[in-house]
Structure formats: C-alpha cells, structure tokens
Amino acid sequence: MLNLKKKGLPDAIEVNGEVFFLNTDYRAWLDFPDRIMNIAEDYSLYEELFKEDSPFPSEEVIHALAGFFYEKKEIPRGTSSGEETIDFEIDADYIYAAFMQVYGIDLIDTDMHWHKFSALLNALPSETVIAQIMNFRGYKGSDKEMIEQRAKWALPTKFTDEEREAMEEFEELFG
Numbered sequence: 001m002l003n004l005k006k007k008g009l010p011d012a013i014e015v016n017g018e019v020f021f022l023n024t025d026y027r028a029w030l031d032f033p034d035r036i037m038n039i040a041e042d043y044s045l046y047e048e049l050f051k052e053d054s055p056f057p058s059e060e061v062i063h064a065l066a067g068f069f070y071e072k073k074e075i076p077r078g079t080s081s082g083e084e085t086i087d088f089e090i091d092a093d094y095i096y097a098a099f100m101q102v103y104g105i106d107l108i109d110t111d112m113h114w115h116k117f118s119a120l121l122n123a124l125p126s127e128t129v130i131a132q133i134m135n136f137r138g139y140k141g142s143d144k145e146m147i148e149q150r151a152k153w154a155l156p157t158k159f160t161d162e163e164r165e166a167m168e169e170f171e172e173l174f175g
C-alpha cells in the first residue's frame with residue numbers, strides 16, 4: 001500500500017530479522033496469486049521476486065511476500081463479492097488499454113513498482129472496459145442483464161495440477 005508520508009516505496013521484506021530485497025516491477029508480481037501455493041517448488045517464481053539472495057521458502061517468507069503483494073485496505077468495507085474479478089493474463093488487453101486511456105501509460109514500455117501499478121489499477125474509472133468487466137464478474141444481484149453479462153465475462157475455472165491430472169486420467173479411462 002502506498003504511504004504518502006514516507007519517501008519511496010517498499011523494496012524488501014524482513015523475515016526473522018533478515019532483510020531480502022525484492023524485484024518490485026509489476027510484471028514480476030502478476031502471477032503471484034496463481035503461483036503462491038506452489039512457491040516452495042516453483043523456484044522460477046522465486047528468482048523473479050528477489051533481486052539478490054532469496055531466503056529458503058518457508059511459511060514466514062510466504063506471509064511476508066503476501067503482505068507485500070496484497071494491499072491492506074480498510075475501506076470500502078463489505079463491498080467485496082469474494083469473486084475473482086480479474087485475471088492478468090486473460091484481461092491483459094483491457095488492462096493495457098485502460099492504462100493508456102486513463103493515464104497515458106504504455107505498460108509494455110514502462111517499468112513500474114507493483115504498489116503503483118496496483119493503486120492505478122484499483123482507481124480505474126468505471127468508464128473503462130476492464131472496470132466494467134470486473135463489475136460484471138463481481139455482480140451478486142438479480143438483474144437479468146447483469147447476470148447475462150456476468151456469465152459472458154466469467155473467468156474460467158482454475159484447477160490445481162492434481163485436479164487437472166485426475167481429469168486427464170478420467171478422460172483417458174472413460175473417453
């Protein structure tokens with residue numbers, strides 16, 4: 001989370017009194033939510049997140065990384081639908097277009113701290129296509145048109161590797 005009272009942005013995590021410097025560019029953090037559960041086995045993600053030496057993957061490290069990634073927001077209260085409303089890979093075109101439209105920022109050519117990227121993404125106006133898509137995906141009401149849009153823009157279901165393997169085995173056995 002941005003802190004306007006302090007100069008600069010966080011660039012490290014502290015684990016058991018030891019400081020580890022992070023790669024803060026937004027690109028390194030886009031896959032974090034999908035890969036956090038396999039972080040102990042996924043050293044490629046580890047290499048992307050740290051600038052120098054990385055700590056041994058542990059529960060403390062994962063909590064520290066999650067604390068860097070997820071913004072602590074006190075307001076607005078009670079507005080989250082609990083649904084995933086954005087996928088950085090699927091929605092890349094819409095995110096890119098919104099940043100160009102609203103901020104004049106070309107995400108392809110720009111290096112940007114994860115916290116800056118996140119703040120700008122969260123503040124995109126409702127007129128942008130990505131904001132509208134996210135609104136559809138998070139909709140919980142009974143308006144028929146909104147329900148249709150929610151279904152149209154729904155994100156694909158994500159499966160774990162084990163679930164995917166089980167489905168493949170099932171398909172092989174039962175065609």
